[in-house]
Amino acid sequence: MKTRSQLLKGVLEGCILAIIREEPAYGYELSVKLHEHGLTNISEGSIYPILLRLQKEHLIEGHMQPSPSGPRRKYYHLTDAGHEALANFAEHWNTIKGPVDSIIKGGREQ
Amino acid sequence: MRAKELIKLNNEKQKQLTEENAKDYEDMLTYIRLSSSKSEQQTEEILLELLDHALLAQKEGKSIRDVFGADLKSYSQDVIEEIPEETKKKQIKFSFRLLLLFATVTSLFSGIVNSAMYYIFGFGDRTQVYHLGSSIAIMIINVLIVFGVIYFVLEWIKSSTFKEENKKKPSWVEFLQLWLVMTLVTGLFFCVVYFMPPFGMKFTLPTIIFIPIGIGTYLISLLLKD
Numbered sequence: 082m083k084t085r086s087q088l089l090k091g092v093l094e095g096c097i098l099a100i101i102r103e104e105p106a107y108g109y110e111l112s113v114k115l116h117e118h119g120l121t122n123i124s125e126g127s128i129y130p131i132l133l134r135l136q137k138e139h140l141i142e143g144h145m146q147p148s149p150s151g152p153r154r155k156y157y158h159l160t161d162a163g164h165e166a167l168a169n170f171a172e173h174w175n176t177i178k179g180p181v182d183s184i185i186k187g188g189r190e191q
Numbered sequence: 192m193r194a195k196e197l198i199k200l201n202n203e204k205q206k207q208l209t210e211e212n213a214k215d216y217e218d219m220l221t222y223i224r225l226s227s228s229k230s231e232q233q234t235e236e237i238l239l240e241l242l243d244h245a246l247l248a249q250k251e252g253k254s255i256r257d258v259f260g261a262d263l264k265s266y267s268q269d270v271i272e273e274i275p276e277e278t279k280k281k282q283i284k285f286s287f288r289l290l291l292l293f294a295t296v297t298s299l300f301s302g303i304v305n306s307a308m309y310y311i312f313g314f315g316d317r318t319q320v321y322h323l324g325s326s327i328a329i330m331i332i333n334v335l336i337v338f339g340v341i342y343f344v345l346e347w348i349k350s351s352t353f354k355e356e357n358k359k360k361p362s363w364v365e366f367l368q369l370w371l372v373m374t375l376v377t378g379l380f381f382c383v384v385y386f387m388p389p390f391g392m393k394f395t396l397p398t399i400i401f402i403p404i405g406i407g408t409y410l411i412s413l414l415l416k417d
Contacts, residue, residue: 108240109247125248126241126259126266133237133273143236145192153192155240 089123093131095170096120098163101141107154108132132157140166197235204242208249215255215263216245218352222267225345228282229274237270264353284415291412293337295405302401309398319398324391332383340376 093115100106100114111132112125135141140163143155159167192200201220208216220238241259248258259266308314351365 107243109244112244124258124260125244129237129241129244130269130273132240133233133270133275136233137273137275152243154243155236 089127090131092174093120093123093127094135095167095174097128097131097135098140098159098167098170101157102159102164102167105156105158107148107156109154111157135163138162138166194231194235197232197239201235201239201242204239204246207246208242212245212249212255216242219255219259219263219267222264222349222352223271223274225349226271226274227345228277229271230277231281233274237274241270288412288415289337289341290334291408291415293334295409295412297333298401298405298408302399302405305398306402315398317397317399318395320393320395322389322391322393325387325389327391329383329387333380336376336379336383340372343372 096115096118097111100111106114108128112128115123115128116125132141132143135157136143139160141157142160143157145153146156148154148156205213205216219241223238224234226234245255245258248254256263305315305319309317347369351359
């Protein structure tokens with residue numbers, strides 16, 4: 082359970098950065114988008130501790146803005162450091178996803 | 192938006208929660224808000240975000256527990272852990288304000304009681320002898336007691352969150368416990384004054400002077416208000 086959540090946290094951070102890069106989003110919107118991409122086994126609430134951490138690390142910034150439906154919401158967008166972190170994450174992910182997949186499948190080359 | 196406005200907005204929006212969700216959200220809010228030393232601004236921002244999310248989810252028939260997990264306490268702890276610390280400057284300012292308010296209450300109390308005794312009822316003296324050393328020692332000990340009480344009350348309120356309805360203590364038991372603690376603390380204040388041996392430089396002050404001193408510390412505490 083612990084390993085699973087640690088692994089998920091790191092991957093979720095990267096996914097959240099990637100989604101915010103496309104378009105600034107608020108919390109609920111973000112969880113809907115993650116869900117739409119198929120990340121359905123994570124609880125919706127788990128994004129908030131991550132959003133807080135990304136803010137603390139100055140990778141994202143939040144601003145209260147009126148949403149299209151009316152009420153003001155806290156929209157997150159990437160900072161320069163966030164763009165950099167996302168590029169790093171993508172690079173790391175690309176170098177490990179193939180090998181990890183093949184190892185899990187039984188050590189055969191893909 | 193500043194923390195105060197966020198709190199107001201939060202209170203307004205909470206009314207839209209269903210009864211069950213309201214109870215769960217209130218527990219989370221109390222628990223997260225009372226985690227001292229965390230940035231008030233950041234705390235209120237995340238609390239409003241959690242509420243907004245809960246309200247949108249509620250429209251889709253999802254409960255707070257569906258969204259944040261069945262173990263709301265450990266979820267709240269995860270959130271608290273990631274909230275940045277309050278700036279040192281704000282923490283110090285806040286502590287000073289508490290000290291000044293405590294000084295206000297004790298000065299006004301002793302000033303009014305002693306003066307009333309003398310001028311209205313003819314008891315006691317117009318002036319009182321104080322010892323610099325013991326006065327300072329009394330102040331320090333009482334201030335420590337005040338911070339201890341604040342800490343106790345915060346922990347006490349926090350411990351009352353996330354309890355199932357049937358496991359909650361009846362409110363009269365809670366009231367009695369709190370009453371007992373407050374009585375003990377008040378007694379402790381007087382014990383400190385009563386048992387402190389006099390030491391240090393002696394000086395005499397008219398008791399009425401504590402009324403303007405109390406007003407003064409109150410005015411200074413207003414300056415420290417955000």
